[in-house]
Amino acid sequence: MDDLTNVTVDQQLAAHLYDRYKAGESKSQLEISEWGDATSHGARVTRFWIQELGIDTRSPSKLATERNALETQLFENGIVPNVxxxxxxxxxxxxxxxxxxxxxxxxxxxxxxxxxxxxxxxxxxxxxxxxxxxxxxxxxxxxxxxxxxxxxxxxxxx
Incomplete structure (x- = not known):
């Protein structure tokens, strides 16, 4: 974040933590170093980034991605799952x-x-x-x- 004139302290912290994350530090390590929280497994810093920076670092699970791909194939071939x-x-x-x-x-x-x-x-x-x-x-x-x-x-x- 180059322009720091209208940036809050939380936004500055979020940007700093996000830069550390992009450099290779894990979300859990960031939470432990900043808040001493080893229980949220990355969820706390993710919520913080969404709230302060509007950046969402969540990704769907492999199973959910595969299920969505299979459902798409079924619908494209005219097959409707029995729901x-x-x-x-x-x-x-x-x-x-x-x-x-x-x-x-x-x-x-x-x-x-x-x-x-x-x-x-x-x-x-x-x-x-x-x-x-x-x-x-x-x-x-x-x-x-x-x-x-x-x-x-x-x-x-x-």
């Missing part, structure tokens, strides 16, 4: 119905389960409800309607 936000509502409802039905059958076939019948009934109810909601979604119908008192009810009176 909730990437699929249509009715597709999600069909998946949920299928998973609920499979879970219900697994629970019913488990001889050690104590609530076999009840678990089966609940799981299949969720499966059928999800399927009916998916059908209504595809048809463009709202599964809710207003009752006589103005409250919102599912079709079928539930």
């Amino acid at each position: 909730r936000r990437a699929i249509l509502d009715h597709e999600y409802l069909v998946l949920r119905a299928r998973q609920s039905a499979i879970k219900a059958v697994k629970d019913y076939n488990d001889p050690t389960s104590q609530l076999r019948t009840e678990s089966f009934i609940v799981g299949m109810t969720i499966a059928w409800s999800s399927l009916f909601q998916a059908i209504m979604e595809v048809q463009g119908r709202d599964p809710y309607y207003s009752g006589s008192e103005g409250n919102r009810l599912l079709e079928g009176g539930i």
